[in-house]
Amino acid sequence: MTSSGSLLRAERVTLGYGRTPVVHDVTLDITGGGVGLIGESGSGKSTLARAFLGLLTPMSGNILYGDQNLKKVDMRRFRGDVQPVFQAEALDPRMRVGNSIAEALPRDARHRVPELLEQVGLDPALASRRPHQLSGGQRQRVVIARALAVNPKLLILDEPTSALDVTVQARILDLIAGLAAERLLITHNLAVVGKLCRTSHVLFAGRVVESGPTADLLARPAHPYTLALRDAVPKLGGEPPVARGRAEVRPAETGCPFRPRCPMAVTECDRAPALRDLGGHQEGQDGRRVACHRAEDVLREPSARR
Template structure:
């Protein structure tokens, strides 16, 4: 099956009113999948909204294939929104509580098929994501969390997208249901030729679904590269802190690294107030992204992080 065109952000700056919240971010979402990792407030969802065409950039470009997303005509915009679909964190909030599940899924089919054909298409979509088509007549509150999330995915697939923007798609689910949803996403990628942008703080999820990952802190990408490299040998202290915060079965409880409550610094390196390696240069000079061992990293002391120095 043909793979999706690449969805690209180039030097993207985003703001709410006069306040910039995402600063000079570049990334590409292709067939290998891209992960966007960071804590709450890091700018991940704001960046996703821009990539979906819901937020206009203050600076930079968003392209899908060769098309500039910010300059699409009305008809072209409709095609783009069908091609690049969101899957939100909470299926209970993403689905209209008054609308039956089958009707929600069929919204993207209205006008394209006759009623009987729509019912058959809805049943096929539901079966394709592991939902019993008999559930089409139920409302969202009558389904489990995992069933609602499958319904949201089926609704997104109804318009035959090429890219799915997955915003914390498993965080509201228990561990066993998370595993089933990940199995589903992995299978659908192969069956439909989908590309994924996966927004998460769960490092195990990106390891499974994304060839490349980008770590965001305070609206900036601080490290980018092959997912396996970032998780096994981080080059930025923040990436290292995120990795070390993951509990391990049979291991000791994770320990916080640095001052986890400190807010981003307004000058110099934004992470310096929380960084155990911060020195005077970090107060005076904001690090620029640079190439290092197959990844891009914005840290003055990245070589020491790679070498295992903690402070």
């Protein structure tokens, strides 16, 4: 644990590829109860996850694990404590399922493969099959079993249900929710983050634009982008989803990056908003934070309340 009580912490982290930054000055904690990173493709979610896994070095800022800079941590211990869960296509098509799981185990512990398959609700007899002989839901369970092989403290899940049909998604989500390990979930699916994460952070153009308790954040968005994401979700038997702003418009390079798409933009938005505490909450107590000059106006919008 870091001194803040988090498993992992990003402190003013800027990340990029080459000299081009794609994540800007992000500070957030991975704490208990599950943490969600929400945003559309290209928002920086997966890039930030790569940094949390030690696969990408920050251009500036620090990733902390156990009060230590991740660059100074024993990576063999870290890899055992923090495991990624990729999408089902990550399995090697040439390897049998049992061998894929056994790769993560010491030789004297490979007898645990049947136990791990049972832990994720699969028949141990499937160990002899190759990935193409399994359904999408079964393959995703195998990926989770492989991550659990080393008894991790934290799972980092990158869109773990995106390629699955709705009924299979529900079973995988129930499985993840019942695991002992903590989780950082990367997704654009608000229903998924609502089920698995106590706290969430919304990213746009590599910046955190809103954060707070997931249930509160989804029930009463305070940033126009969060509101747009929520209103774009289809509702069974309800009105068609609302498209707010033009998604093809590039983020602004100065001022508020969302303002070219924002239906509430005003002259003040030419100045970049800082991430600030929303009124009525105290910093460090799971309060809401938002980077929007008009957050209070967004909250007063009838469509922001659900």
